[in-house]
Amino acid sequence: MEWEVVIGLEIHAQLATKSKIFSGSSTAYGAEANTQANAIDLGLPGVLPAFNEEALRMAVKFGLAIDAEIGLKSVFDRKNYFYPDSPKGYQTTQLHHPIVGIGHIDIELEDGSSKRINVTRAHLEEDAGKSVHEGFNGMSGIDLNRAGTPLIEIVSEPEMRNAKEAAAYFRKMHSIVTYLGICDGDLSQGSMRCDCNVSLRPKGQEEFGTRTEIKNVNSFRNVERAIDSEIARQMDILEDGGKIIQETRLYDADKNETRAMRSKEVANDYRYFPCPDLLPVIIDDNYVEAVRATLPELPDAKRARFAHSHGLSPIDAAVLAANRELAHYFETAAKIANDYKLAANWVQGDVSATLNRLEISISELAVSAEQLGRILQLIKDSTLNNGGAKEVFNALVEGKGDGSAESVDKLVDSLGLKQVSDSGAIEAIVAEVLAANPKLVEGYLATPEDKRAKAIGPFIGLVRKAAKGVNPQVVMDVLQKKLSEL
Amino acid sequence: MHNKTIADISRDLAAGEYSSVEITENLLNRIKNTDAHYNSFITVSEEQALAQAKAADARRAAGNADAWTGVPMAHKDIFCTNGVLTTCGSKMLSNFIAPYDATIVENFNNAGAVSLGKLNMDEFAMGSSNESSFYGAVKNPWDGERVPGGSSGGSAAAVAAQLVPGATASDTGGSIRQPAAFCGLTGLKPTYGRVSRWGMIAYASSLDQAGTITRTAEDSAMMLNVMAGFDAKDSTCVDREVPDYTATLNNSIAGLTIGLPKEYFRSDLSADMQQQVRNAIAEYEKMGAKVKEISLPNTHLAIPAYYIIAPAECSANLSRMDGVRFGYRCENPQDINDLYKRSRGEGFGIEVKRRIMVGAYALSAGFYDAYYKKAQQVRRLIRNDFVNAFNEVDIIMGPTTPTPAFKRGEKTADPVDMYLEDIFTIALNLAGLPGMSISCGQVNNLPVGLQLIGNYFDEGRLLNAAHQFQQHTDWHLKTPDLKNQADI
Numbered sequence: 001m002e003w004e005v006v007i008g009l010e011i012h013a014q015l016a017t018k019s020k021i022f023s024g025s026s027t028a029y030g031a032e033a034n035t036q037a038n039a040i041d042l043g044l045p046g047v048l049p050a051f052n053e054e055a056l057r058m059a060v061k062f063g064l065a066i067d068a069e070i071g072l073k074s075v076f077d078r079k080n081y082f083y084p085d086s087p088k089g090y091q092t093t094q095l096h097h098p099i100v101g102i103g104h105i106d107i108e109l110e111d112g113s114s115k116r117i118n119v120t121r122a123h124l125e126e127d128a129g130k131s132v133h134e135g136f137n138g139m140s141g142i143d144l145n146r147a148g149t150p151l152i153e154i155v156s157e158p159e160m161r162n163a164k165e166a167a168a169y170f171r172k173m174h175s176i177v178t179y180l181g182i183c184d185g186d187l188s189q190g191s192m193r194c195d196c197n198v199s200l201r202p203k204g205q206e207e208f209g210t211r212t213e214i215k216n217v218n219s220f221r222n223v224e225r226a227i228d229s230e231i232a233r234q235m236d237i238l239e240d241g242g243k244i245i246q247e248t249r250l251y252d253a254d255k256n257e258t259r260a261m262r263s264k265e266v267a268n269d270y271r272y273f274p275c276p277d278l279l280p281v282i283i284d285d286n287y288v289e290a291v292r293a294t295l296p297e298l299p300d301a302k303r304a305r306f307a308h309s310h311g312l313s314p315i316d317a318a319v320l321a322a323n324r325e326l327a328h329y330f331e332t333a334a335k336i337a338n339d340y341k342l343a344a345n346w347v348q349g350d351v352s353a354t355l356n357r358l359e360i361s362i363s364e365l366a367v368s369a370e371q372l373g374r375i376l377q378l379i380k381d382s383t384l385n386n387g388g389a390k391e392v393f394n395a396l397v398e399g400k401g402d403g404s405a406e407s408v409d410k411l412v413d414s415l416g417l418k419q420v421s422d423s424g425a426i427e428a429i430v431a432e433v434l435a436a437n438p439k440l441v442e443g444y445l446a447t448p449e450d451k452r453a454k455a456i457g458p459f460i461g462l463v464r465k466a467a468k469g470v471n472p473q474v475v476m477d478v479l480q481k482k483l484s485e486l
Numbered sequence: 487m488h489n490k491t492i493a494d495i496s497r498d499l500a501a502g503e504y505s506s507v508e509i510t511e512n513l514l515n516r517i518k519n520t521d522a523h524y525n526s527f528i529t530v531s532e533e534q535a536l537a538q539a540k541a542a543d544a545r546r547a548a549g550n551a552d553a554w555t556g557v558p559m560a561h562k563d564i565f566c567t568n569g570v571l572t573t574c575g576s577k578m579l580s581n582f583i584a585p586y587d588a589t590i591v592e593n594f595n596n597a598g599a600v601s602l603g604k605l606n607m608d609e610f611a612m613g614s615s616n617e618s619s620f621y622g623a624v625k626n627p628w629d630g631e632r633v634p635g636g637s638s639g640g641s642a643a644a645v646a647a648q649l650v651p652g653a654t655a656s657d658t659g660g661s662i663r664q665p666a667a668f669c670g671l672t673g674l675k676p677t678y679g680r681v682s683r684w685g686m687i688a689y690a691s692s693l694d695q696a697g698t699i700t701r702t703a704e705d706s707a708m709m710l711n712v713m714a715g716f717d718a719k720d721s722t723c724v725d726r727e728v729p730d731y732t733a734t735l736n737n738s739i740a741g742l743t744i745g746l747p748k749e750y751f752r753s754d755l756s757a758d759m760q761q762q763v764r765n766a767i768a769e770y771e772k773m774g775a776k777v778k779e780i781s782l783p784n785t786h787l788a789i790p791a792y793y794i795i796a797p798a799e800c801s802a803n804l805s806r807m808d809g810v811r812f813g814y815r816c817e818n819p820q821d822i823n824d825l826y827k828r829s830r831g832e833g834f835g836i837e838v839k840r841r842i843m844v845g846a847y848a849l850s851a852g853f854y855d856a857y858y859k860k861a862q863q864v865r866r867l868i869r870n871d872f873v874n875a876f877n878e879v880d881i882i883m884g885p886t887t888p889t890p891a892f893k894r895g896e897k898t899a900d901p902v903d904m905y906l907e908d909i910f911t912i913a914l915n916l917a918g919l920p921g922m923s924i925s926c927g928q929v930n931n932l933p934v935g936l937q938l939i940g941n942y943f944d945e946g947r948l949l950n951a952a953h954q955f956q957q958h959t960d961w962h963l964k965t966p967d968l969k970n971q972a973d974i
Binding site: 039042043044045046047048049050051078080082084087088089090140142269271272273276277278279 | 565566572574579582584585586588683684685686687688690691692718719720721722798799801802804805806807808810811812813822826846849850851854858
């Protein structure tokens with residue numbers, strides 16, 4: 001039978017507020033256990049929550065970025081369940097009146113087309129703490145540093161039809177929240193986590209099949225792999241005439257398989273009700289418009305501008321616009337060089353290769369955008385040839401430079417990379433090379449006119465070998481002139 | 487010294503009649519010698535009280551004394567007190583030393599008051615007789631066989647027994663007004679949002695309000711001056727100017743329109759009770775007030791609505807008492823579920839468990855609309871009743887309770903019978919209105935309370951009306967015969 005895959009994602013993104021959603025504790029990651037948990041985070045008797053308005057502002061910003069309805073009245077509810085890392089015995093979240101209503105984003109598919117994915121809603125809630133199972137003699141420890149960190153949970157419509165679309169959606173959301181500066185996007189620290197709902201149905205059937213939920217997948221690659229392995233698992237069962245059990249599953253990246261979490265005998269009844277300690281959050285259009293005024297240029301707009309105004313290919317534009325910092329780096333260098341295509345080639349070439357090799361982010365790269373821009377300028381005015389430019393770049397990567405554009409010029413001098421563009425000097429070298437290689441010259445002259453462009457190659461190599469740092473364009477011009485005179 | 491009011495003590499300290507240390511020692515001794523009879527205190531913080539008294543005397547010597555400097559009082563054990571055991575009357579918190587002060591505790595400390603300790607109460611403020619406390623029942627100083635009312639029974643008994651001149655208390659369904667009525671005292675429950683709830687251990691968050699139990703309305707005004715005001719730590723606290731509540735006590739009440747809800751003078755209210763309340767109303771008429779019969783047609787829905795909303799909220803509020811981070815934990819838990827089940831099973835008393843179960847049921851899937859949502863709708867109807875009434879009258883009056891203090895054990899077998907105790911008081915909490923109870927007579931030598939209900943944030947008018955009654959009558963001065971009880 002032919003199956004259709006149905007995927008919906010729930011993404012939790014930690015908001016980059018300085019303090020927690022209902023308390024003044026710091027949200028910084030990595031502190032000693034329980035040092036960033038005050039009486040409110042510990043859920044001590046008598047404490048009360050006070051809503052951090054910065055979290056509201058960020059959630060509204062997100063809503064505007066995905067063109068969503070903004071909840072002018074949002075209400076916090078209590079979701080009741082017992083778990084040691086949930087100090088109050090309930091999670092404060094938004095059930096019926098979320099801050100962000102229906103919105104949408106567009107994802108780019110591999111064939112260059114794009115697909116619209118609708119977002120059902122996004123609501124504010126508090127993160128839980130962490131249970132620590134090692135180092136406590138068989139018991140568990142609790143770290144409440146994370147408890148109360150603000151989250152937005154972004155719920156998609158079940159509109160993705162394969163794992164690649166799901167990964168593209170997750171990437172796009174990551175790109176949007178980091179562009180907005182409302183989430184640091186650090187997947188390895190759990191700043192963004194993804195729950196994947198996956199089901200299969202016979203192609204053409206309208207009714208959804210039974211779904212499973214893969215919890216807490218925390219990389220783009222694993223979203224794709226986890227979903228693919230879950231699709232394969234479900235398909236095997238269905239093809240054999242079996243039934244899918246609605247359950248929560250975990251993805252084991254080492255084995256590349258999903259497995260059922262300990263199943264609960266009965267479904268949880270969370271007994272939601274409006275939190276009586278918090279007033280409904282009321283905002284008006286003025287508030288929304290004030291937030292809208294702070295929206296930065298978003299990935300889609302930037303991508304379109306890169307493609308339309310600067311002539312980049314759609315793929316180049318998409319890659320460069322996906323990451324806000326990379327895009328900024330690219331644009332800074334491109335503006336200095338006044339050459340977007342050259343900058344795009346460099347950023348996607350040497351810069352990206354270096355980032356991958358060193359496993360660092362663009363902000364950690366020792367070569368500043370200003371320095372790259374200067375290198376590109378020097379390429380354009382023929383001071384550097386491509387090889388020399390790479391040499392300077394690599395020297396900067398190794399820390400030989402102080403971040404300033406001037407240090408690029410100093411390196412060019414000290415490394416002796418300034419290329420020779422003086423045609424007089426080059427003419428002398430060309431004359432020497434031609435004189436020393438009569439057979440090659442003979443061969444060239446015997447070559448039909450229309451194939452001579454290729455036959456000139458060996459001369460260029462010989463000239464550059466004889467004199468390092470010569471400008472290849474000038475060499476070409478001189479060679480053509482000299483050869484045509486023979 | 488012990489029979490003095492807060493206002494008396496404030497004046498005496500200012501006049502140098504005695505020092506704060508002297509009156510503090512006097513009351514501490516009195517507590518030591520007699521409280522075994524009433525069981526009104528859970529914790530007596532002698533050392534801290536004397537230190538506060540010494541500091542207050544030093545402040546006075548330096549010429550920096552205010553109305554409250556060196557005045558002794560005590561807190562209901564529902565308020566967190568930094569470094570002091572805070573139990574909420576429960577085994578669950580029988581080892582909980584609060585690491586912070588409730589806002590109102592901080593306010594009294596800053597005002598220079600001397601806290602003598604923590605007062606007994608029904609477990610987690612759930613009860614109308616103070617029989618559900620893990621620390622034992624509190625006895626009514628008017629009659630040792632009778633209850634002092636609840637849940638602020640310790641606050642009421644301590645003031646009636648003249649162990650403290652005034653105490654903080656809290657009121658979720660009548661927990662200030664009913665014990666004040668049973669013990670012949672003045673109880674004040676302010677408007678919801680007038681006083682911060684920060685540090686007051688939550689029973690039902692949308693109904694809980696901190697207030698006072700004192701002997702006089704003047705003392706209530708003095709306490710409210712310290713307690714009232716905005717607190718950013720409590721989102722439900724209202725940012726609204728706090729008047730000097732003592733400044734309007736002596737205003738004339740001539741022309742005041744008093745509404746008498748016909749639903750509060752039902753035929754099943756005993757003739758004796760009716761008579762005492764009617765006498766008090768007549769007293770007001772003599773002072774120039776006008777009386778008007780009104781109707782609060784949804785009164786009969788108050789108790790059913792309350793017993794959905796309050797348990798629902800408490801079922802979540804008490805979830806944090808799980809044995810994981812603080813409070814009681816069972817011996818040798820086998821796993822996390824065992825730890826939860828036994829810690830909570832052993833740590834909570836029967837009434838608390840009953841309300842958690844009722845609340846969890848009312849909120850559960852499939853029942854929410856029929857119970858919780860419906861109760862919230864009823865709540866709006868009740869609120870509207872009062873809003874309509876206050877278009878016609880300035881103040882509403884009636885009995886605080888259907889009966890005077892009942893005997894211990896009389897109503898413990900039938901929870902619903904106990905719940906009906908709060909028939910006249912509970913609607914105010916649902917509406918968020920301020921209310922008072924003042925002593926207005928006696929039936930069988932037991933005090934009877936007159937309830938005064940004010941419009942939102944109209945505490946000044948309530949205190950004014952209560953004070954004027956106390957200027958014209960002496961019911962508030964009547965005290966139980968403490969001599970016979972003291973020599974134990």
